[in-house]
Amino acid sequence: MIMAFKLAMEGFIVLCLVISSMDVLGAIASGVLQPPPIYVLGDSTLDVGNNNFLPGPSVPRAKMYYGIDSPGVPAGRYSNGFNVADFIAKSMGFLSSPPPYLMLAPSTGLLVSTALETGVNYASGGSGILDVTNAWQQIIPLSKQVQYFNDTRAKMVAAVGSAAADALLARSVFLISVANNDLSGFTIWELMQNRSAAQQPSDAAAFLAYLISNYSATITELYAMGARKFAIVNAALIGCTPAARVVSQPLGACAEGVNLLAAGFNVALRSLLATDLAPRLPGLVYSLADSFVLMKDFFADPPAWGFTNIASACCGDGFLLAQSACMPTSKVCPTRYERDQHIFWDPFHFSQRASFLTAQAFYDGPSKYTTPINFMQLAQSI
Numbered sequence: 001m002i003m004a005f006k007l008a009m010e011g012f013i014v015l016c017l018v019i020s021s022m023d024v025l026g027a028i029a030s031g032v033l034q035p036p037p038i039y040v041l042g043d044s045t046l047d048v049g050n051n052n053f054l055p056g057p058s059v060p061r062a063k064m065y066y067g068i069d070s071p072g073v074p075a076g077r078y079s080n081g082f083n084v085a086d087f088i089a090k091s092m093g094f095l096s097s098p099p100p101y102l103m104l105a106p107s108t109g110l111l112v113s114t115a116l117e118t119g120v121n122y123a124s125g126g127s128g129i130l131d132v133t134n135a136w137q138q139i140i141p142l143s144k145q146v147q148y149f150n151d152t153r154a155k156m157v158a159a160v161g162s163a164a165a166d167a168l169l170a171r172s173v174f175l176i177s178v179a180n181n182d183l184s185g186f187t188i189w190e191l192m193q194n195r196s197a198a199q200q201p202s203d204a205a206a207f208l209a210y211l212i213s214n215y216s217a218t219i220t221e222l223y224a225m226g227a228r229k230f231a232i233v234n235a236a237l238i239g240c241t242p243a244a245r246v247v248s249q250p251l252g253a254c255a256e257g258v259n260l261l262a263a264g265f266n267v268a269l270r271s272l273l274a275t276d277l278a279p280r281l282p283g284l285v286y287s288l289a290d291s292f293v294l295m296k297d298f299f300a301d302p303p304a305w306g307f308t309n310i311a312s313a314c315c316g317d318g319f320l321l322a323q324s325a326c327m328p329t330s331k332v333c334p335t336r337y338e339r340d341q342h343i344f345w346d347p348f349h350f351s352q353r354a355s356f357l358t359a360q361a362f363y364d365g366p367s368k369y370t371t372p373i374n375f376m377q378l379a380q381s382i
């Protein structure tokens with residue numbers, strides 16, 4: 001269990017099972033001695049093990065060979081090592097992402113003390129903005145993650161009082177990356193419905209509007225629960241994953257249809273935050289990170305980022321190692337060196353190194369990757 005965490009300059013405090021309200025109030029009164037907690041919501045790009053605690057055979061889990069590079073065993077992350085949630089938490093001064101909610105939930109004491117000190121990670125691989133997205137896999141949709149956060153908050157309030165809980169949540173970072181599974185699902189839905197190309201634009205517009213209105217309601221709900229600082233990752237260039245390339249025409253190229261859909265979502269998300277939510281919700285601050293443009297930059301000049309392989313997975317089977325999931329019988333890039341040179345670890349997900357570069361770009365990288373401020377400025381804002 002990752003219970004150790006770094007406190008800037010003040011040495012280390014032993015994590016007690018129950019932290020008294022005095023400690024929390026003391027920490028708040030004496031200024032910002034430690035990084036603000038991080039509450040993480042979203043999909044497999046941020047999941048650090050929640051899915052491993054879910055029952056049922058259809059749940060997607062990150063087992064062997066996941067985690068091959070760090071921590072050396074599968075730790076429920078969809079990566080050969082750490083993921084973006086970990087590297088953002090590291091940038092903020094923690095050792096890794098806060099632990100998964102489902103690991104903490106059985107013990108109220110552990111849940112509350114962790115929530116107060118580091119935050120909690122609710123992300124679930126396969127999940128989307130909508131409950132229907134990948135519902136057959138019995139993952140944790142965003143709406144349920146928000147309920148889990150609300151339950152956590154109620155327990156924090158019971159432990160330290162609402163004033164201290166609200167003060168802590170107001171300076172906490174809410175890191176969210178979701179929508180990629182909804183957007184991928186739309187294409188599948190369209191294919192299944194045999195929709196003609198002529199029907200797709202209006203279908204797509206209605207679908208995006210629905211996604212955005214639900215996302216807006218979700219962010220507003222989190223705000224009502226005390227969240228103020230939002231670090232939001234937009235939709236990725238999902239048509240260029242190895243998984244998308246092996247079903248696209250021409251074979252091996254990026255699937256431009258789903259990229260267009262993601263681009264449309266990103267325009268709407270940007271406008272939602274800037275012209276609707278920020279003006280309407282007093283005290284809300286946000287950083288919107290551009291995963292889409294960052295991936296475009298990876299593909300435009302791979303050597304500049306240290307990549308030699310941009311299209312193939314490192315664990316899987318068949319063409320581009322993307323025609324089956326990464327599992328114990330898969331082919332795997334044999335060396336750490338090779339894995340570091342791939343953008344993708346499995347047919348859908350970044351390698352550890354691509355995750356590191358992503359977190360770096362979002363935390364304090366070039367200004368084109370975040371708007372209107374970067375994650376560092378967000379974390380340090382009052």
Ligand SMILES: *[C@@H]1O[C@H](CO)[C@@H](O)[C@H](O)[C@H]1NC(C)=O
Pocket residue numbers: 129130131132143214217218221
């Ligand atoms: C978003 O939609 C889901 C159904 O897909 C629903 O359960 C949830 O309550 C909605 N969220 C909000 C905040 O309205």
Ligand SMILES: *[C@@H]1O[C@H](CO)[C@@H](O)[C@H](O)[C@H]1NC(C)=O
Pocket residue numbers: 147150151154221
């Ligand atoms: C959050 O929990 C509180 C109780 O702590 C409850 O009153 C409220 O209705 C919940 N909000 C949502 C949106 O579930």
Ligand SMILES: *[C@@H]1O[C@H](CO)[C@@H](O)[C@H](O)[C@H]1NC(C)=O
Pocket residue numbers: 192193194
């Ligand atoms: C789409 O077309 C296939 C093949 O023609 C057919 O089997 C399937 O039922 C169709 N789906 C729908 C939703 O109409």
